[in-house]
Amino acid sequence: MRSIIAVALALASWPALASLNIFACTPEWGSLAHEIGGERADVYTATSALQDPHHIEARPSLIARARRADLVVCTGAELEVGWLPLVLTQSGNAKIQVGARGYFEAASAARLIEIPARVDRALGDVHAAGNPHLHLDPENVSRVAQALAQRMSVLDAKDAAYYIERGLDFEKRWRAAIARWEREAGPLKGLPLVVHHKNLSYLFAWIGMREVGTLEPKPGLPPSAAHLAELLAAMKQTPAKAVVRAAYNDARAAEWLAREAHIPAVVMPFTVGGSERAKDLFGLYDDSIAKLLAVLK
Amino acid sequence: MVRRLLCAAALAAALPPAQAQLSERSAGARAFNPDISLILQGTAASSSQDPEAYRIDGFAPPGGEVGPAPRGFSLGESELAISANIDPYFRGQLVAAFTPENEVEVEEAFFQTLALGQGFNLKGGRFLSGIGYQNSIHQHAWDFQDAPLAYKAFLGGRWNDDGVQLKWLAPTDLFLELGAELGNGRAFPATPNNRNGANAASVFAHLGGDWGASTAWRAGLSLLRARPEDRAFEDAGIVQSFTGTSKLWIADLVLKWAPNGNATVNSFRLQGEYFRRNEDGALTYDDGTAVTGDLASRQSGGYLQGVYQFMPRWRAGLRYDWLDRGTVDTAVPLAGPLAADYNPSRVTAMIDWSGTEFSRLRLQLAQDKSRAGVTDNQVVLQYLFSLGAHGAHTF
Numbered sequence: 001m002r003s004i005i006a007v008a009l010a011l012a013s014w015p016a017l018a019s020l021n022i023f024a025c026t027p028e029w030g031s032l033a034h035e036i037g038g039e040r041a042d043v044y045t046a047t048s049a050l051q052d053p054h055h056i057e058a059r060p061s062l063i064a065r066a067r068r069a070d071l072v073v074c075t076g077a078e079l080e081v082g083w084l085p086l087v088l089t090q091s092g093n094a095k096i097q098v099g100a101r102g103y104f105e106a107a108s109a110a111r112l113i114e115i116p117a118r119v120d121r122a123l124g125d126v127h128a129a130g131n132p133h134l135h136l137d138p139e140n141v142s143r144v145a146q147a148l149a150q151r152m153s154v155l156d157a158k159d160a161a162y163y164i165e166r167g168l169d170f171e172k173r174w175r176a177a178i179a180r181w182e183r184e185a186g187p188l189k190g191l192p193l194v195v196h197h198k199n200l201s202y203l204f205a206w207i208g209m210r211e212v213g214t215l216e217p218k219p220g221l222p223p224s225a226a227h228l229a230e231l232l233a234a235m236k237q238t239p240a241k242a243v244v245r246a247a248y249n250d251a252r253a254a255e256w257l258a259r260e261a262h263i264p265a266v267v268m269p270f271t272v273g274g275s276e277r278a279k280d281l282f283g284l285y286d287d288s289i290a291k292l293l294a295v296l297k
Numbered sequence: 298m299v300r301r302l303l304c305a306a307a308l309a310a311a312l313p314p315a316q317a318q319l320s321e322r323s324a325g326a327r328a329f330n331p332d333i334s335l336i337l338q339g340t341a342a343s344s345s346q347d348p349e350a351y352r353i354d355g356f357a358p359p360g361g362e363v364g365p366a367p368r369g370f371s372l373g374e375s376e377l378a379i380s381a382n383i384d385p386y387f388r389g390q391l392v393a394a395f396t397p398e399n400e401v402e403v404e405e406a407f408f409q410t411l412a413l414g415q416g417f418n419l420k421g422g423r424f425l426s427g428i429g430y431q432n433s434i435h436q437h438a439w440d441f442q443d444a445p446l447a448y449k450a451f452l453g454g455r456w457n458d459d460g461v462q463l464k465w466l467a468p469t470d471l472f473l474e475l476g477a478e479l480g481n482g483r484a485f486p487a488t489p490n491n492r493n494g495a496n497a498a499s500v501f502a503h504l505g506g507d508w509g510a511s512t513a514w515r516a517g518l519s520l521l522r523a524r525p526e527d528r529a530f531e532d533a534g535i536v537q538s539f540t541g542t543s544k545l546w547i548a549d550l551v552l553k554w555a556p557n558g559n560a561t562v563n564s565f566r567l568q569g570e571y572f573r574r575n576e577d578g579a580l581t582y583d584d585g586t587a588v589t590g591d592l593a594s595r596q597s598g599g600y601l602q603g604v605y606q607f608m609p610r611w612r613a614g615l616r617y618d619w620l621d622r623g624t625v626d627t628a629v630p631l632a633g634p635l636a637a638d639y640n641p642s643r644v645t646a647m648i649d650w651s652g653t654e655f656s657r658l659r660l661q662l663a664q665d666k667s668r669a670g671v672t673d674n675q676v677v678l679q680y681l682f683s684l685g686a687h688g689a690h691t692f
Contacts, residue, residue: 050559
């Protein structure tokens, strides 16, 4: 009997039921595609929360997965410029090439901040389109969700109503969650923090926290001893309550500064899978706010 | 300093997105400009033996640039790469190399299909062949300053023929890619015979995947078949030439490891290739009077290299090269390096520093025993800079 149930369960989770094969570049978009696609979408997430999304190699496994994808869901704004173009051309999959219906960039639906007035590599790893870590603004997630639901309903017209409905349901739950988060995050307004890389800027802008320094001397450059010393000195004037970093950022610089400045070092999940609680987008925001509130205690 | 940076960031953040979109739109015609990137590289080298007299004993000279870096300062090859999608169906790319001798060499100039679908990809023009592993990687992305001995001896450094390539990727989670190429045979080990059709052909299969979150691998098997006619080299006034069939097998394996796939702090890559070449045909020895007879040669070689990133920005690597002269069966006298009954080998160590992914400085030491009875100790300092469009990272 038990084995019959096991077989039935295995069949129920058989991906052949899915009508959309989705290749998500990063965990947040994989999670969102799952929210909207439900059991009609078979979602593969190319990277994990422990990997730097700027530095991924076009591994054979990624090319193999892209080969069968109906839809690629990526961030855009040059976040994946170091590997995605190669994955796309080598996949031999006409459906997901740039400009095709199966190619979706979150940045096309989102509102970007920190758009540089000047693009020069002497400024470090700057992105002409703006800061690409846009999923930490909940309004962006909502915008991307609706655009993605539209796209999925175009690609899989027979299930169009299903995706639109799930998109609306997500929007309803997400709105309720935003209201709750904004209430909970109230005490965080004006909280001064040092951040490893400018990958939490959207969260800072939304909650109204203040970034008083970055561990990286320039975006994308590893923290140097000289810069950290300078930062520590500057913190005498503009003190920070904590030093925060994403789960994928190297721990050493943050821990050094935390020890020297006697402030806590906080590891933010940054994306889905970045912490125990960040199992989906809701968990990601829940945990991010909880981790920051813990600084105040 | 920090304040100033913060001010700049705040200003940038204050810029409304609408304005940015406007400036993007007003880029107009310029927006269609192809991606352009430029590689600058150069070396400062010292060697205990004359690099101009370099030869690989036991093997027929492959022609092309196979010698070590010239003594003293040298410019190396500057590479200009231009690429863009042509239309919804094709993509095009040109890679031109500017040599220190003020010559321009076309390394690659090809079109590639975008819309064939079903896993098919067609390339045409001049391109780095898909055989082996390192062959399709541009020189600036190599882990050592120069090519493995096996690439030098069997392919004259690399194989980039003029022709067509068809690749097919299997619809499986395991990466399985099959490819075939037809070419003009413009360089060693082939010759561009004045004949309709192809003078060189190759087939290859690549298999790859992940082991857990930390390790990725790719293995391959390739065959290059050429029909050289009068493939000749001259040594001390003697001309030796070969006409027949040349078959080169390459088996390759690459493993890349990084904790959880995050190569920010530590990573390791292991790369090895094994070459085996069979040549059958007629060999001619001409010192004024030509003697011709049958030739059957079975030669092999390979290399194994490991590169470890021990902290952010810093990597160290070790490479071992070997060549096995094998058997060269012929009644015809052998000339030049081919006459030497010798198995070359080389050990190379390197350490490099990368400021960002766009800049790299490298120190490389090698003990090169390519020449019978002679050890060449080489020291090379190299710089590699990449300007312009962000190139994608090949596996």
